[in-house]
Amino acid sequence: MSQETTLTVEEAGAGVKLVTLSRPAAANALSTAMGQDLLALWTGLAADPSLRAVVLTGAGRFFCAGADLKERNGMTDAAWADQHKLFEDMIRAQLACPFPVIAAVNGAAMGGGCEMALACDFAWAGEGARMGLPEAGLGIIPGLGGTQLLTRAVGERRAAEMLMSGVPVDAAEALAIGLVNRVCPTETLVAETLERARLIATKAPLSVRAVKSVVRTGAVLPLVEAMDLELSEYNRLFTTEDRREGVAAFNQKRAASFRGV
Numbered sequence: 691m692s693q694e695t696t697l698t699v700e701e702a703g704a705g706v707k708l709v710t711l712s713r714p715a716a717a718n719a720l721s722t723a724m725g726q727d728l729l730a731l732w733t734g735l736a737a738d739p740s741l742r743a744v745v746l747t748g749a750g751r752f753f754c755a756g757a758d759l760k761e762r763n764g765m766t767d768a769a770w771a772d773q774h775k776l777f778e779d780m781i782r783a784q785l786a787c788p789f790p791v792i793a794a795v796n797g798a799a800m801g802g803g804c805e806m807a808l809a810c811d812f813a814w815a816g817e818g819a820r821m822g823l824p825e826a827g828l829g830i831i832p833g834l835g836g837t838q839l840l841t842r843a844v845g846e847r848r849a850a851e852m853l854m855s856g857v858p859v860d861a862a863e864a865l866a867i868g869l870v871n872r873v874c875p876t877e878t879l880v881a882e883t884l885e886r887a888r889l890i891a892t893k894a895p896l897s898v899r900a901v902k903s904v905v906r907t908g909a910v911l912p913l914v915e916a917m918d919l920e921l922s923e924y925n926r927l928f929t930t931e932d933r934r935e936g937v938a939a940f941n942q943k944r945a946a947s948f949r950g951v
Contacts (some may be wrong), residue, residue, distance in 0.1 A: 694721070694723040694724075695712065696711070696712060696713055696723050696724035696727045696728075697709060697710065697711060697712055697724070697727050697728065697731060698710045698712050698749070698863070699731065702745065702884050702887070702888075703884070703891060704742075704888075704891060704934075705740055705741055705742030705743065705745075705891045705895075706742060706743050706744070706745070706884065706888055706891050707735070707744050707745070707919060708744075708745050708747070708880070708884060709744055709745070709746050709747075709801075710732065710746075710747050710748065710749050711746070711747070711748045711749065711753070711754050712748075713749075713750040713774075714722070714748075714749040714750030714751075714752070714826045715809065716755075716758060716760075716891055717751075717752040717754070717798070718748040718749060718752045718753065718754045718755060718757045718758060718760075718803070718894065719754065719756060719757065719758035719760075719761075719803075720754060720756060720757045720758060720777065720802045720803065720806075721758040721761050722761065722773055722776065724758075725776045725780045726776065726803035727776050728780045728783075728784070729776065729779050729780040729783055730740025732780070732783035732786070732787055733783050733786045734903040735758075735787060735799070736783070736786060736787045736788060736915070736939065739950060740769045740950075741789050742789055742790075742890065742891035742895050742898065743789055743790045743791075743792065743886050743887035743888075743891050743898075744787070744789065744790070744791045744792070744887070745792050745794050745880065745883050745884055746791060746792070746793050746794065746806065746807075746810060747793070747794035747795075747796050747879075747880050747883070748796050748797060748799075748803075750785045750796040750797070751796075751797045751798075751818075752798050752799075752803075753793075753795045753796055753799040753803050753807065753819065754797075754798075754800070754802065754803025754806060755798060755800050755803055756801025756802045756803050756804070756824075757777070757801055757802045757912075759823065759828075767898050773794040774833060774839075775804065777833075777834055778833070778834065780839055781805065781806065781809055781834040781835060784806065784809050784810075784819045785809050785835070787814045788899045788902065788903070789814055789889055789898070789899060789902070790809055790811045790812075790887070790898060790902060791809075791811055792808045792811060792812060792813070792814070792883055792886065792887055793806070793807040793810040793812075793813035793814070793822065794814055794815075794816075794871075794880050794883040794884075795807050795813055795814070795815040795816065795819045795861075795870065795879075796815075796816045796819065796876060796880065797816065797818060797820075797881055798819070798820045798821075798858075799808060799819065799820070799822075800820070800821070800822050800823075800858065801822075801823060801824060801825060801832070801836075802832075802834055804821045804822060804823055804836065804840075804926075805823070805832055805834040805836040805839065806834075807821065807941055808835065808836060808839035808840060808843060808910070809834070809882075811905075812869060812870075812871045813869070813870045813871060814864070814870060814871055814873070814874055814879060814882065814883045814886070815861045815864055815870040815872070815873050815874070815875060815879070816861065816873070816875070816876030816879040817872075817873055817874070817875055817876050818861065818865065818876050819860070819876075820858045820859065820860055820861070821858055821859055821864050821869060821896075822852065822856065822857065822859065823836050823840065823852060823853055823856065824856035824858070825853075825856070826853065826854060826855075826856050827856045831853070832853070834848070836853075837849070837853060838948055840852065840853065840869075842893045842909060843868055843869055844867045844868050844869055845867075845868075848867050855923050861873045878933060890947075892945070892948075894928055894930075894932040894933070894935075894936060894950075895932075895948060895950040896927060896932055896950055896951075897927060897932070900923040900926075900927060903923070904916075904920050904923055905950075907919060910922065930951060931948075931949065931951045932948045932950065932951060935947060935948060936948070937950075
């Protein structure tokens with residue numbers, strides 16, 4: 691972990707954590723220190739079998755303004771490449787988390803900040819949120835999956851326009867094009883997103899993790915292969931104790947108590 695405090699992590703219910711990007715004076719910009727902290731965080735959380743959902747948000751008025759360009763100003767090419775390798779490892783660690791990661795986009799999510807939101811399984815946004823990928827105006831392109839994740843979220847033509855123009859979308863447009871799932875009042879956004887995470891945490895964790903894996907992997911497979919992948923997970927899950935518990939709870943008209951076995 692870095693010497694600078696760039697994140698806060700809070701328990702937000704049984705099996706649920708709230709992760710807050712916490713450099714509000716710098717618009718929660720992604721610094722080397724934050725990259726180190728996020729890499730350590732996602733790597734550690736991925737190994738926790740009791741974790742059922744994580745909500746990711748930002749402190750203050752911003753979700754994340756993207757890479758810290760003040761820190762990057764004057765960087766050598768070698769130092770830039772080293773930092774970007776850290777950021778690549780960070781985003782891949784987030785993508786590899788087996789549990790749902792949900793973005794609560796409370797304000798501007800630009801560049802790498804937008805890519806972190808795109809790397810979540812889904813996103814809710816505050817009414818004042820803006821999301822964009824302005825890298826073409828800086829002489830680069832997104833390098834943390836933005837071109838691919840955005841295309842998968844909103845389609846090729848909308849993604850091309852956003853990426854080529856660098857013009858961000860507001861919360862209403864983000865909802866209309868499928869970039870976010872819901873828009874909430876900013877003041878209640880985190881609370882409402884946490885409620886959805888807590889609801890997910892009541893479901894069978896093996897099922898939720900399987901859904902995440904099949905949706906992510908199946909989205910880029912031919913339909914028959916994707917359906918075979920789904921079936922393999924279905925066949926694995928119906929032999930579990932959680933499946934027996936779920937059916938018993940339904941028939942006994944009680945809440946299920948899933949243990950992840």
